[in-house]
Amino acid sequence: MGNFTIVAGARPNFMKIAPIIHALQKQQKEGVNVKFRLVHTGQHYDKKMSGDFFEQLNIPEPNANLGGGGGTQAEQTAAIMVAFEKELMENRPDLVLVVGDVTSTLACSITAKKLQIDVAHVEGGIRSGDLTMPEEINRMVTDSITDHFFTTSEIANSNLRKGGFSEDKIHFVGNTMIDTLMAQMPRFQKPEGEVFENLEPGNYFVMTMHRPANVDQEHSLKAMIDAILEGTGGLPIIFPVHPRTAKNLQTIGIDASNLIMVEPLGYLEFNYLVKNAKGVITDSGGITEEASVMNVPCITLRDNTERAETIHLGTNELVGTDPAKLKPYLEKVMKGDWKKYQGIPLWDGKTAERIVKILVDKYPN
Missing domain, CATH: 3.40.50.2000 (Glycogen Phosphorylase B;)
Known part of the structure; x- marks a missing residue:
């Protein structure tokens, strides 16, 4: 046994x-x-x-x-x-x-x-x-x-x-994460709350940021958020935010009506938003896998990745942590000129x- x-x-x-x-x-x-x-x-x-x-x-x-x-x-x-x-x-x-x-x-x-x-x-x-x-x-x-x-x-x-x-x-x-994604996809649900009511599919971004390199340096955090705001054409950006990051953003005075900071979301709600987003901006590893399989453009704010298959065969691009490099990638997403998911074996x-x-x-x- x-x-x-x-x-x-x-x-x-x-x-x-x-x-x-x-x-x-x-x-x-x-x-x-x-x-x-x-x-x-x-x-x-x-x-x-x-x-x-x-x-x-x-x-x-x-x-x-x-x-x-x-x-x-x-x-x-x-x-x-x-x-x-x-x-x-x-x-x-x-x-x-x-x-x-x-x-x-x-x-x-x-x-x-x-x-x-x-x-x-x-x-x-x-x-x-x-x-x-x-x-x-x-x-x-x-x-x-x-x-x-x-x-x-x-x-x-x-x-x-x-x-x-x-x-x-x-x-x-x-990838067992994809087993869960495929099993749960029919159950994805729109999060409750006024901020989600008027979101149009394909007409908003989802952002996650939690790595210290991105969120703990006030100057670079402000520069990155400014670059994201500048490159997303005023579209809503849904940002489920860790309390520590929220505090840092408050300190540096980020205030934009289309940057919508929300409490961390449940699995079914978060992936509903990803599936219907115009693009995802993240420094996570797992989200790059899910976004790829759902064929959603994904921009990774890291200098390296442990999931290179999401770049070679998925929808992920490794942009780095320099805000100056973000613009051409966001332009491509805005124009709808992004690579498609090619299928990752197994x-x-x-x-x-x-x-x-x-x-x-x-x-x-």
Whole structure:
């Protein structure tokens, strides 16, 4: 009997593990002797992660919440490791499955390996080459001790081969985030509230910014927002904003009627806005994947990306963090002269089924 512990620590992690849980539940219904526990490390305290959140994703409430949020990176890592070690000693699985590149991914993979438990990394092999990002360190350390890599692209496969990992550990399966996107798309819903009432499809932008390089330097933040306002022709810009960023914007006196700052949105509401937007301006990684599959122009305000396939085959362009470089890209979006989604191999909504088939084959007893 395969016995697995699935770890998630931040909201995007749950989007990535939801289809894996559904695929495991399907196996159980078909009489396959497989067990799993869902562990929430509590890394991100998020008021939107209530029962409704798990209901929206159609997944069970976690079996355990480790309460490992808060503090510095080191404090958070330590708290999660201490609590997860206890969890594993009380409920020892055959394998721990971690996803993505958050602190929980790193902390739980190390803890499992020190207890001689196998580790599978969903989204293994992704690299940005930027060691100033904590996520890159999390990815590198996790991959160095992983037993099974579930990869999203040939680029990730190539990174792992260059790292000396054997082919039998590398499983090219696709992207579980896209499984969730495709499953949930029919349920996307327009957010409630007056600011969303008059939005015309294809006639507004969606923006997200959270990386310190973009939001913590007042001068560069003002220059970037000014460049965005200048290049979007007065169209509404919906900006779900972190309280810290909102405070910074207030300090620098950004005041434009078409820059509409809103509370962070739920998954179904946010992706409704992305799907119907003229374009997306972001410094996130995951949004570039979703925008690409929905064939929405995407401008990334970063100097590097760990998801190069969204540039080669998707709708994403890496513009950088220099506001002066933004203008020609926004002009292309405004003119409707943007590249189309070409299709990324295995991003077909069936990734989780492939993952679970491999797990059940590898851990039959």
